[in-house]
Amino acid sequence: MDINAIKTFLEVAKTRHFGHAANALFVSQSTVSARIRSLEESIGAELFIRERGNIRLSPSGEALMTYAQGITTLWARAQQEIASPQGARETIAFGGLSGLWDITLQNWLHQISESHPSLAISADIFSAETLVDRLTKGALDIAFLYDAPQSVNLTAKQLKPIKLLMVSSEPMQELSENWHEHFIRVDWGMNFAVQFAAEFPDIKSSRMMTGLGRIAQEQLKRVNGFAYLAEPAVRADLDAGELYTVPNMPVFKRKAYAIFNHDSAKSALVQELLEAL
Incomplete structure (x- = not known):
């Protein structure tokens, strides 16, 4: 089985367009068509349902998707091991x-x-x-x-365990009454969410939310605010005086x-x- 045909199949399945797949793979559209036709002949089944202005996976194509992804992944690993x-x-x-x-x-x-x-x-x-x-x-x-x-x-x-510290953009001895208006909520998972809600039951929502601590960390360097950040990731900024830990705040841990x-x-x-x- 031609690995390029498998890669082409995955690209057509992704773009739902032979021309777009050809552009992504840096080959001609006729090459894409030939690879898909060859793959269909070797498998003995139609992989795409071709309709006017639309291409979608056939049931056989849907079944091939998981195997095709595994084949390309293992091929890349084999290349790494051998070369x-x-x-x-x-x-x-x-x-x-x-x-x-x-x-x-x-x-x-x-x-x-x-x-x-x-x-x-x-x-x-x-x-x-x-x-x-x-x-x-x-x-x-x-x-x-x-x-x-x-x-x-x-x-x-x-x-x-990863320590999560309350970090601020400015040094302070205690939080102001409206601190939560400038709080950036980082999604550290369900366990953190439960612990945070228990410690701060009045904080129902945040103006900004993110799934990546680095986003909140960089934002705090530019605007006034607070966030719970991972101690190893923020340590250099704390030591350099670019960010500050908020005293007397609970420290959470993330597994x-x-x-x-x-x-x-x-x-x-x-x-x-x-x-x-």
């Missing part, structure tokens, strides 16, 4: 949520690249669903998540996990690398 840099004896592929990169993964990446100079590394940002999917399919060796998935095949190692397949041939390497966290 690793000269001198590299082992490879490791990991991914994490964007927020965890700011908090801990960037520093960890630097540490393992320094301590394992012969290690070929692939590092990415994905959603939680994609991380688990790639991990179970063998495309990743480690996934970093806030919540551990329930799976008998996966091992979850809890990382050091995070490194997830890996304990039956993997790389399990020992994974656990060795995780010791640096």
